[in-house]
Amino acid sequence: ADQISMEEYLNPFTGEEIKKRKKK
Numbered sequence: 001a002d003q004i005s006m007e008e009y010l011n012p013f014t015g016e017e018i019k020k021r022k023k024k
Contacts, residue, residue: 007014
């Protein structure tokens with residue numbers, strides 16, 4: 001399971017950071 005909170009997933013700014021993390 002991804003360690004991503006709903007707030008981070010819905011937040012466009014943190015969403016970009018999440019994409020970078022998942023890309024690594």
